[in-house]
Amino acid sequence: MSAGRTARERVRAELIREITGIARRQLATEGAAGLSLRAVAREMGMVSSAIYRYFPSRDDLLxxxxxxxxxxxxxxxxxxxxxxxxxxxxxxxxxxxxxxxxxxxxxxxxxxxxxxxxxxxxxxxxxxxxxxxxxxxxxxxxxxxxxxxxxxxxxxxxxxxxxxxxxxxxxxxxxxxxxxxxxxxxxxxxxxxxxxxxxxxxxxxxxxxxxxxxxxxxxxxxxxxxxxxxxxxxxxxxxxxx
Structure with a gap:
């Protein structure tokens, strides 16, 4: 496995951890029904389309x-x-x-x-x-x-x-x-x-x-x-x- 691929995988894993961490905080404030990929993206400073590379839908995040x-x-x-x-x-x-x-x-x-x-x-x-x-x-x-x-x-x-x-x-x-x-x-x-x-x-x-x-x-x-x-x-x- 190349060093570049390993670095990309580490970055991806870190982003996924950040996304799910924010989503857990959403659970506390909005409940599962209010979970929103767009809201997670906003908190991360990402465009909405970028987060779909990691979770194609709300159901995938859930x-x-x-x-x-x-x-x-x-x-x-x-x-x-x-x-x-x-x-x-x-x-x-x-x-x-x-x-x-x-x-x-x-x-x-x-x-x-x-x-x-x-x-x-x-x-x-x-x-x-x-x-x-x-x-x-x-x-x-x-x-x-x-x-x-x-x-x-x-x-x-x-x-x-x-x-x-x-x-x-x-x-x-x-x-x-x-x-x-x-x-x-x-x-x-x-x-x-x-x-x-x-x-x-x-x-x-x-x-x-x-x-x-x-x-x-x-x-x-x-x-x-x-x-x-x-x-x-x-x-x-x-x-x-x-």
């Missing part, structure tokens, strides 16, 4: 922001699980003895909440109301499931270690759905394990959304304590021994 957001959540979750797993392996107490699965689950949940509280507008783009006229393309999926793959790994390892207590049988009518979930996150466990794990995962994001979007206002004051308690209950639902 897709880039969505992929970046999912990857950021995924990275936060992966780091949290790696640390919790290392801590459990290094310990010599009960948590180390049972693989630390419940502790890893709680660490992952806290990572999701922490990222959401630090990046509320990006979280809203991912998990809030759909953007009118926009449909996320399939290339967002690998980033979108990074966090879920971590949960699948925790549950799968707990199941393999005999450290899981499933809630009960899964209705046969859900067999097709559970098969699709397994395929999406490479989860090699039976339906009665998949179903409660999926419920716990949905409960995690539901609890975070309630906090972030104001449903807990004037009701729940001890947010962190409530969150940890709820995640512990959801972990038990998924079969993780506290």
């Amino acid at each position: 897709t880039a922001l969505i992929i970046d957001g999912y990857n950021a959540v995924g990275e936060a979750v992966e780091r949290a699980d790696a640390k919790a797993r290392a801590d459990a392996e290094a310990g010599d107490g009960a948590e180390a003895g049972d693989g630390g699965f419940a502790g890893r689950w709680l660490a992952v949940c806290r990572a999701v909440r922490g990222w959401a509280l630090e990046h509320p507008h990006e979280y809203a783009l991912l998990y809030g109301s759909p953007v009118p006229g926009y449909t996320a393309p399939d290339d967002t999926v690998p980033a979108a499931v990074r966090d879920t793959v971590v949960l699948a790994r925790i549950i799968g390892e707990a199941h393999a270690a005999g450290a899981l207590e499933p809630a009960g049988p899964c209705p046969p009518a859900l067999a097709g759905d559970m098969a699709r979930v397994r395929a999406a996150v490479s989860m090699d466990v039976p339906d009665e394990v998949v179903a409660p794990a999926l419920t716990a995962w949905a409960g995690l994001y539901g609890t975070v959304s309630f906090e972030l979007f104001g449903q807990f206002n004037n009701v729940i004051e001890e947010r962190a304590a409530y969150f940890d308690h709820t995640m512990t209950l959801l972990g038990r639902l998924a079969g993780l021994k506290a």
Whole structure:
């Protein structure tokens, strides 16, 4: 690769970072529906036509922001699980003895909440109301499931270690759905394990959304304590021994 091409690629990557950075600030002030390539170009001092070399449409920019957001959540979750797993392996107490699965689950949940509280507008783009006229393309999926793959790994390892207590049988009518979930996150466990794990995962994001979007206002004051308690209950639902 020539030095000139490398320099051009660095400049392009830097411009893309600047464009997406400005777009994230727009999310905070205008919301996803108000995202405008022309407004981004104005802030950068570019003519509108120039920005289309990097993002041909608003939807392309939205897709880039969505992929970046999912990857950021995924990275936060992966780091949290790696640390919790290392801590459990290094310990010599009960948590180390049972693989630390419940502790890893709680660490992952806290990572999701922490990222959401630090990046509320990006979280809203991912998990809030759909953007009118926009449909996320399939290339967002690998980033979108990074966090879920971590949960699948925790549950799968707990199941393999005999450290899981499933809630009960899964209705046969859900067999097709559970098969699709397994395929999406490479989860090699039976339906009665998949179903409660999926419920716990949905409960995690539901609890975070309630906090972030104001449903807990004037009701729940001890947010962190409530969150940890709820995640512990959801972990038990998924079969993780506290």
